[in-house]
Amino acid sequence: MAAQKSAQQPAPNTTRRSERSRRAIYDAALALVGEVGYPRTTIEGIAARAGVGKQTIYRWWSSKADVLLEAFLDLSEQASREAGPEYEFAIPDTGDLAADLKAVLRLTVDQLKDPRFEVPARALAAEGVVNEELGRVCMTKLLEPSLLLYVDRVRAAQEAGQVRQEVDPRIALELWVSPLAQRWLQYTGPITYEYTDTLVDYALYGIAPHAR
Amino acid sequence: MAAQKSAQQPAPNTTRRSERSRRAIYDAALALVGEVGYPRTTIEGIAARAGVGKQTIYRWWSSKADVLLEAFLDLSEQASREAGPEYEFAIPDTGDLAADLKAVLRLTVDQLKDPRFEVPARALAAEGVVNEELGRVCMTKLLEPSLLLYVDRVRAAQEAGQVRQEVDPRIALELWVSPLAQRWLQYTGPITYEYTDTLVDYALYGIAPHAR
Numbered sequence: 001m002a003a004q005k006s007a008q009q010p011a012p013n014t015t016r017r018s019e020r021s022r023r024a025i026y027d028a029a030l031a032l033v034g035e036v037g038y039p040r041t042t043i044e045g046i047a048a049r050a051g052v053g054k055q056t057i058y059r060w061w062s063s064k065a066d067v068l069l070e071a072f073l074d075l076s077e078q079a080s081r082e083a084g085p086e087y088e089f090a091i092p093d094t095g096d097l098a099a100d101l102k103a104v105l106r107l108t109v110d111q112l113k114d115p116r117f118e119v120p121a122r123a124l125a126a127e128g129v130v131n132e133e134l135g136r137v138c139m140t141k142l143l144e145p146s147l148l149l150y151v152d153r154v155r156a157a158q159e160a161g162q163v164r165q166e167v168d169p170r171i172a173l174e175l176w177v178s179p180l181a182q183r184w185l186q187y188t189g190p191i192t193y194e195y196t197d198t199l200v201d202y203a204l205y206g207i208a209p210h211a212r
Numbered sequence: 213m214a215a216q217k218s219a220q221q222p223a224p225n226t227t228r229r230s231e232r233s234r235r236a237i238y239d240a241a242l243a244l245v246g247e248v249g250y251p252r253t254t255i256e257g258i259a260a261r262a263g264v265g266k267q268t269i270y271r272w273w274s275s276k277a278d279v280l281l282e283a284f285l286d287l288s289e290q291a292s293r294e295a296g297p298e299y300e301f302a303i304p305d306t307g308d309l310a311a312d313l314k315a316v317l318r319l320t321v322d323q324l325k326d327p328r329f330e331v332p333a334r335a336l337a338a339e340g341v342v343n344e345e346l347g348r349v350c351m352t353k354l355l356e357p358s359l360l361l362y363v364d365r366v367r368a369a370q371e372a373g374q375v376r377q378e379v380d381p382r383i384a385l386e387l388w389v390s391p392l393a394q395r396w397l398q399y400t401g402p403i404t405y406e407y408t409d410t411l412v413d414y415a416l417y418g419i420a421p422h423a424r
Contacts, residue, residue: 037342122342129338129397130249139399147400154419167419171410174391174400175419179383182390185341185397187351188359189382198383206418207366207379207387 024050025057026071033068034119038127038134043067065134068124069141075117076146083107091153097162098200100153105176105196112184112191125185147173175203236262237269238283245280246331250339250346255279277346280336281353287329288358295319303365309374310412312365317388317408324396324403337397359385387415 028049033041043064047054061067077088086092087107092100111117128135147170154169163172176199183189240261245253255276259266273279289300298304299319304312323329340347359382366381375384388411395401 125398126338126341128399129341130334132399135399143398143400161421163419164421167414168410170401171391171407172414172419174394174411175387175414178391178394178400179386181398182386182393186337186355186393187340187344187347188355188386188390195383198380199386202379202384202387202418203414204418204420206414206416207375207384208416209373209376210422 021050021052021056022060025052025060025067026074029064029067029071030075030116030120033123037123038068038131041068041123065137068120069137072121072124072142076142079107079111079114079117089149091149093153093156095160097153097157098204101150101176101200102193102197105180105200106193108180109191109193109196112180147177150177172203176200233262233264233268234272237264237272237279238286241276241279241283242287242328242332245335249335250280250343253280253335277349280332281349284333284336284354288354291319291323291326291329301361303361305365305368307372309365309369309372310416313362313388313412314405314409317392317412318405320392321403321405321408324392359389362389384415388412 025046029041029046032045032049036045041064043054043057046064046067047057050057057067061070080088087104091104094100124134124138128138150173151169154163154167154172157163158165158167158169163169176196179199180191180196183191183195189195237258241253241258244257244261248257253276255269256266258276258279259269262269269279273282292300299316303316306312336346336350340350362385363381366375366379366384369375370377370379370381375381388408391411392403392408395403395407401407
């Protein structure tokens with residue numbers, strides 16, 4: 001794939017111009033959806049705001065949902081890069097599951113409160129609640145890939161004997177991901193590092209008394 | 213309070229007519245918000261659909277948010293009554309915390325999948341994600357009262373020695389409430405009895421190996 005891409009690579013100036021347009025389109029799409037909501041966001045509106053022709057957008061994407069999904073993926077990749085290389089495609093594995101989960105969740109707390117992310121993400125999430133098709137696409141393309149990083153980390157902990165063998169990692173991760181998501185979506189409580197640390201402790205050790 | 217209400221009670225025919233109007237207004241408000249969404253729902257639209265004058269609505273409620281919140285409260289009360297008297301203002305306490313939580317969550321699964329509830333509740337929840345004021349009102353008036361029933365049940369379990377003393381009941385309940393909420397809001401996975409049963413087991417006993 002890389003070789004093929006390289007063979008078809010356009011002249012440097014074209015690439016640079018394309019990259020600039022792509023970035024402008026992402027920025028415009030995120031800003032617009034945050035301001036007017038998903039239903040009133042249009043390809044025309046994104047194009048006008050980005051200073052590109054409508055055809056430039058249609059050359060790369062087939063719908064406004066596509067543009068927005070890629071804009072969010074790009075934003076998440078930026079956030080992961082800023083957090084450090086160890087967070088880029090995985091959840092760190094220092095051998096201490098609780099510490100690793102707490103560290104990642106603290107970064108998520110920061111991201112949820114970052115207005116660059118929060119405003120457009122709320123607009124997309126709101127539409128996903130009433131528009132099942134969009135909701136499922138957001139799940140598949142945006143949420144699931146990050147949930148699978150937790151699945152991998154919990155599996156590694158199972159191999160290390162730190163999580164019970166019979167636990168389903170795909171459900172286990174919801175013990176810390178979902179409470180934070182619901183506080184963000186429905187204002188069910190304050191979002192702090194102390195809170196996400198507590199979730200991890202409860203999820204790992206349960207709320208029932210420990211066997212003696 | 214009951215005596216005072218009785219002294220002011222209007223003639224039976226008026227009461228019956230008022231009750232019929234109130235019910236028609238709730239039904240109209242829920243149907244309308246499910247069909248056109250929260251922003252396009254209006255007091256005028258609710259009145260027209262319910263076959264009452266706008267003034268009838270304004271006599272009892274000050275805004276469309278008020279009408280909708282009471283319509284949802286009424287719907288929840290109906291669901292609790294249908295589930296049985298032991299669910300009406302509390303979570304049953306049979307002495308077995310896991311069994312009690314599983315029973316209540318199975319009822320919640322049924323409610324989330326009931327179209328009478330699901331369609332309007334999605335419309336309100338979606339608006340709450342992008343409209344912080346409405347989101348916080350929904351939290352205070354609709355969500356928090358049912359969350360507090362879990363707080364009471366977890367406190368009783370703490371007194372019975374079934375939950376550790378240092379656990380915060382308000383956070384603990386999110387281990388089973390929030391994963392279900394997120395699956396409903398964001399399609400993060402199927403909603404089944406087996407799933408909610410599993411959440412309760414993980415929440416109580418944790419995912420880490422038990423002490424031997």
